Amino acid sequence: MRNKFILILPLLLLLFVTDSLHADDGYRLWQRYDKIENAAKLNGYQQALTEIVLEGNSPTLLVAQKELKNGLSGLLGKEVPISQRPTQAGALVAGTPANSPLIKSLQLENRLKPLGQDGYLLLTTNINGKKSTAIAANTDVGVLYGAFHLLRLLQMQQDVSNLSVASAPKIRHRVLNHWDNLDRTVERGYAGFSLWDWHRLPGYIDQRYLDYARANASIGINGTVLTNVNANALVLTKEYLVKVKALADAFRPYGIKVYLTARFSAPIEIGGLKTADPLDPQVQAWWKEKTKEVYSYIPDFGGYLVKADSEGQPGPHNYKRTQADGANMLADAVAPHGGIVMWRAFVYSEHTPDDRHKQAFNEFKPLDGKFRDNVLVQVKNGAIDFQPREPFHPLFGAMPSTRLMMEFQITQEYLGQGTNLAYLAPLYKEVLESDTYAKGKGSTVAKVVDGTLDNHQLSAIAGVSNIGTDRNWTGHQFAQSNWYTFGRLAWDHSISSEEIADEWIKMTFTNNNQFVAPVKKMMLNSHEAIVNYMTPLGLHHLMGWSHHYGPGPWIKDKPRADWTSVYYHQADENGIGFDRTKTGSNAVAQYFPPVQKQFANIKKVPEKYLLWFHHVPWDYKTNSGRILWDELAYRYSAGVDTVRQMQQTWDTVEGMIDEERFNHVKMLLAVQEQEAKWWRDACLLYFQTFSKRPIPKGLEEPEHSLEHYMQLDPKFVPGI
Ligand code: BDP
Numbered sequence: 001m002r003n004k005f006i007l008i009l010p011l012l013l014l015l016f017v018t019d020s021l022h023a024d025d026g027y028r029l030w031q032r033y034d035k036i037e038n039a040a041k042l043n044g045y046q047q048a049l050t051e052i053v054l055e056g057n058s059p060t061l062l063v064a065q066k067e068l069k070n071g072l073s074g075l076l077g078k079e080v081p082i083s084q085r086p087t088q089a090g091a092l093v094a095g096t097p098a099n100s101p102l103i104k105s106l107q108l109e110n111r112l113k114p115l116g117q118d119g120y121l122l123l124t125t126n127i128n129g130k131k132s133t134a135i136a137a138n139t140d141v142g143v144l145y146g147a148f149h150l151l152r153l154l155q156m157q158q159d160v161s162n163l164s165v166a167s168a169p170k171i172r173h174r175v176l177n178h179w180d181n182l183d184r185t186v187e188r189g190y191a192g193f194s195l196w197d198w199h200r201l202p203g204y205i206d207q208r209y210l211d212y213a214r215a216n217a218s219i220g221i222n223g224t225v226l227t228n229v230n231a232n233a234l235v236l237t238k239e240y241l242v243k244v245k246a247l248a249d250a251f252r253p254y255g256i257k258v259y260l261t262a263r264f265s266a267p268i269e270i271g272g273l274k275t276a277d278p279l280d281p282q283v284q285a286w287w288k289e290k291t292k293e294v295y296s297y298i299p300d301f302g303g304y305l306v307k308a309d310s311e312g313q314p315g316p317h318n319y320k321r322t323q324a325d326g327a328n329m330l331a332d333a334v335a336p337h338g339g340i341v342m343w344r345a346f347v348y349s350e351h352t353p354d355d356r357h358k359q360a361f362n363e364f365k366p367l368d369g370k371f372r373d374n375v376l377v378q379v380k381n382g383a384i385d386f387q388p389r390e391p392f393h394p395l396f397g398a399m400p401s402t403r404l405m406m407e408f409q410i411t412q413e414y415l416g417q418g419t420n421l422a423y424l425a426p427l428y429k430e431v432l433e434s435d436t437y438a439k440g441k442g443s444t445v446a447k448v449v450d451g452t453l454d455n456h457q458l459s460a461i462a463g464v465s466n467i468g469t470d471r472n473w474t475g476h477q478f479a480q481s482n483w484y485t486f487g488r489l490a491w492d493h494s495i496s497s498e499e500i501a502d503e504w505i506k507m508t509f510t511n512n513n514q515f516v517a518p519v520k521k522m523m524l525n526s527h528e529a530i531v532n533y534m535t536p537l538g539l540h541h542l543m544g545w546s547h548h549y550g551p552g553p554w555i556k557d558k559p560r561a562d563w564t565s566v567y568y569h570q571a572d573e574n575g576i577g578f579d580r581t582k583t584g585s586n587a588v589a590q591y592f593p594p595v596q597k598q599f600a601n602i603k604k605v606p607e608k609y610l611l612w613f614h615h616v617p618w619d620y621k622t623n624s625g626r627i628l629w630d631e632l633a634y635r636y637s638a639g640v641d642t643v644r645q646m647q648q649t650w651d652t653v654e655g656m657i658d659e660e661r662f663n664h665v666k667m668l669l670a671v672q673e674q675e676a677k678w679w680r681d682a683c684l685l686y687f688q689t690f691s692k693r694p695i696p697k698g699l700e701e702p703e704h705s706l707e708h709y710m711q712l713d714p715k716f717v718p719g720i
Helices: 002-021 039-048 059-076 101-105 109-115 140-155 207-218 238-254 281-297 323-337 356-367 425-432 445-449 477-491 497-508 513-534 593-600 607-613 628-652 659-691 706-711
Strands: 051-054 091-095 120-127 130-137 164-167 173-177 223-225 257-261 303-306 340-344 375-380 403-409 460-464
Touching: 039 059, 051 059, 059 091, 059 140, 059 207, 059 238, 091 101, 091 140, 109 120, 109 130, 109 164, 120 140, 130 140, 140 164, 140 207, 140 497, 173 477, 207 238, 207 477, 238 257, 238 281, 281 323, 303 323, 323 340, 323 356, 323 375, 340 460, 375 460, 403 425, 403 445, 425 445, 425 477, 425 497, 425 513, 460 477, 477 497, 477 513, 477 659, 497 513, 513 628, 513 659, 593 607, 628 659, 659 706
Parallel strands: 051 091, 091 130, 173 223, 173 460, 223 257, 257 303, 303 340, 340 375, 375 403, 403 460
Antiparallel strands: 120 130, 120 164
């Protein structure tokens, strides 16, 4: 037996050594704990981290212990033992002062106090006279977050010999919104089906649930809304609540709370009532009872997310009540249990004649101060709808007495869906760093969202999930970076797009700088490229009808004008763009004066928002000196060119990572190039019918006729 083992040992070793270049399907996300190849670093880490001492045995601490054990053993290429107490130099001691006498002995209370529920310290310290590393936190979940931070440092091959890190999240609730239906289809999902296997729940706990929870915990996400905002009341029935409980139980050790979408008409649909009027005592009592039942299964249930009076969803309007009436009714139901209500501001109607841009503001601003303390109004980043680029939503800063939370879309409904590489940190950062001027200069959207501008303790941020059953979770390998980014920015919105990309690339692929540098550059340019080949210069809502895949600038004459493209681009023989100044819808008036002045002035508005706010003549001189039509053509072409550069960049890194993920990305970049051309050609040919000007010399001519593009009619596009 022994001899046999000796014979196969070299073989095993060989396998191990070449493993990093072997097939990899992306399942491990950024949580790859392969042995560190740099010998000097490896050696240093092996000296610095010799054993794990974790006092306490809560489910969360056991998860942290397991993660450290797996992570360190993998990265260090040798078993790192768990010890009851430090036995040698290099002990890693983790815990809270409450459950760990060793951590308590470090007397960290003063440093821990400001770090709150979720924060932690990572310290190089002395324990029993020996150099050690400590992960200390006020709570067990803080210890878990600290453990992930330490592992990240190792994955990124950072120095851990002199640690003094204090970290705490800027936002309290960091929540994924799954648009998952009970039949497992995912609205605007491009990564397979819903993770939640309702049919086999509650009995069967898929390993995926735990890996999902681990991944979320590793980036600080602490909540998940399991169901679609276009809600099905059935999830609130006992039959489903036992299944929700099973998921909540699985996620709890990872610090993740479960939330559900509440269909406003549930009292009628599953409660047998005749009305869902929020001011009706019977309706109020029904929600209280129902909520009590929910908490009987899930004692730490997070609360409800509601889409009301929008796109066919029922809501308080049905009873001539306000959004505050609706939200407060649910807030009162969850309040005794410590829950919150996330009430969406995405309310607009085809029966309201006003510019869609203005409707949410008009509806919600007058309600400032009328919402209960446990209500957060969830506002999309822009006033229309997750377009490739939007100016920030004017509600940010406009409701100081209300807790406003951010909603970003992580899934790429309008950003190339499952085929395009778009790194979204620059988009998220652009919005978070926008200055609302609500309380003078420096009143950024980020400060509204994290609560510091108006002194709110309760704060939250949501990201519409891009996760599904695909082996690599997100369909496109690079879409993982947007899940990662959302979590990192939810924790700390001050981290730069560059830093996040750097972390993600190193953890997901390799520390090899010949890979990291060009790939990071490619990621950082990718969002702008998409904006250019889809909706440059402030254009928006030009996508295909219903499935939103591919270009459809010609979409008109549909049952709802505010779902067509012509409503938004307003192209005619004189020019293009939506006049939102005084001469038009005057949506600019919804912003604070300094912003208003900038956006309303065609000479001052940032060019990236030009056609968002102005109807501009075709021969208007843009910043480049080119006339608008030519500039538009240049932007569309530049978008395609950037994708081609991305392809070239990717080709140069062949061999630096495993073939499987390399080829996956290579093929999708080729698809993206085709789609970028499709967008460019279709949009330019269509707008040309108004501008009546030639494509500027030197730019590629469209491949087909406008009729060709208008006849394309993709079937069974995923994500409906
Ligand atoms: C739109 C999506 C639609 C969603 C809606 C929402 O096309 O599927 O239901 O947003 O956020 O962008 O409610």
